[in-house]
Amino acid sequence: MAPTKFRDIDVIAPSFKKRYSGVTSTVIRLVPIQARDIAITATSPLLPEEVPNVPPSALVTMPRSGPSGPRVWHARRNVEMVAGLALKYILGKRLRLLFTSAAQRRHTGFTRWLIRRMDHVIATSGKSASYLEREATVIRHGVDCELFQPVADKASLRAALDLPTDGLLVGCFGRIRHQKGNDLFVQAMIKVCKTRPDVRALMMGRATADNAEFLQDLKDKVTAAGLDSQILFRDEVPVEDVPRHFQALDLYVAPQRWEGFGLTPLEAMSCGVPAVATKVGAFEELVVPDETGTLCEIEDLDKITADIADCLSDAARLAQMSENSRKHVLENFRLEGEAAAIIAIYRDLLSR
Secondary structure: OOOOOHHHOOEEEEOOOOOOOHHHHHHHHHHHHHOOOOOEEEEOOOOOOOOOEEOHHHHOOOOOOEOOEOEEEEEOOHHHHHHHHHHHHOOOOOEEEEEEEOOOOOOOHHHHHHHHOOOEEEEOOHHHHHOOOOOOEEOOOOEOOOOOOOOOOHHHHHHHOOOOOOOEEEEEEOOOOHHHOHHHHHHHHHHHHHHOOOEEEEEEOOOOHHHHHHHHHHHHHHHHOOOOOOEEEEOOOOHHHHHHHHHOOOEEEEOOOOOOOOOHHHHHHHOOOOEEEEOOOOHHHHOOEOOOEEEEOOOOHHHHHHHHHHHHHOHHHHHHHHHHHHHHHHHHOEHHHHHHHHHHHHHHHHHO
16 A cells, blocks of 8 residues: 555655564554554555555655645664655755654764754653653554454464464564573573473574574574473564464563563563563563563573563462553553654644
């Protein structure tokens, strides 16, 4: 689905990376919802058909102004801030420049220079905002609570996904690399599974070529522990199958060493799955300790392991955390709330 006339568009959300990423996911989730209330399009090399999109090549020849004056250019990466500046100051397009920052570290000098030239800045968490050297509006990511929702019959769902139908299932999803803490997950689950034959673990995600050896080492550790039937590895699945895998879990583990925001604990909790997470990204702003999961220090393997074991040891407590998790996301992290908060920024910029 694409706008028929670029001149009718008030907001442009670029996503220039061809490979699927967190920014791509954000654009895919938000733009179709926002398009119900404001004239917005993505501009990306490749997006699903349901996302309003125009090819980046059309930006050069697009009309100088939108239907009511300047358009909003909503960048989420450096390259997109650069493109916005080029369109505005070199090609003469009338733009209000907006940037969303998820970074949890001090920005480079170049990034700080770019940010100073934006008309407004959004931070995805309070922690992200603390690294900005200017005022920012904090708008946390939300989740599609209709797509990510609990299922009544997990056994049937697991059978359909070719997963073990018995026992408890613990998951860790996303890119497989050192910063994501996949090795911490595997080491923790080896310890848990050795004492709990009813527990299964699923690590799912894609490893790039430079992380193939890292992934193979994890598989070798599981084999050496004699736990191939309990600790399972699955490659990245199509985007439309991701919610079903969250729904199949009893507990989610987010053991990251570094993260920008980190949406997976929210997606899990929206499915009624408590999360054991490290104190990185926005996790401290998402997970409520002892209510929707637990929080651990970075690299604290002993606590990650103990928290997983504790959560799985008490069925009544796990069920209560599951109920709390779903309620917490419904009340605080709906995708529609995120979309509306961003639209309010768009309207303010358009009215200037």
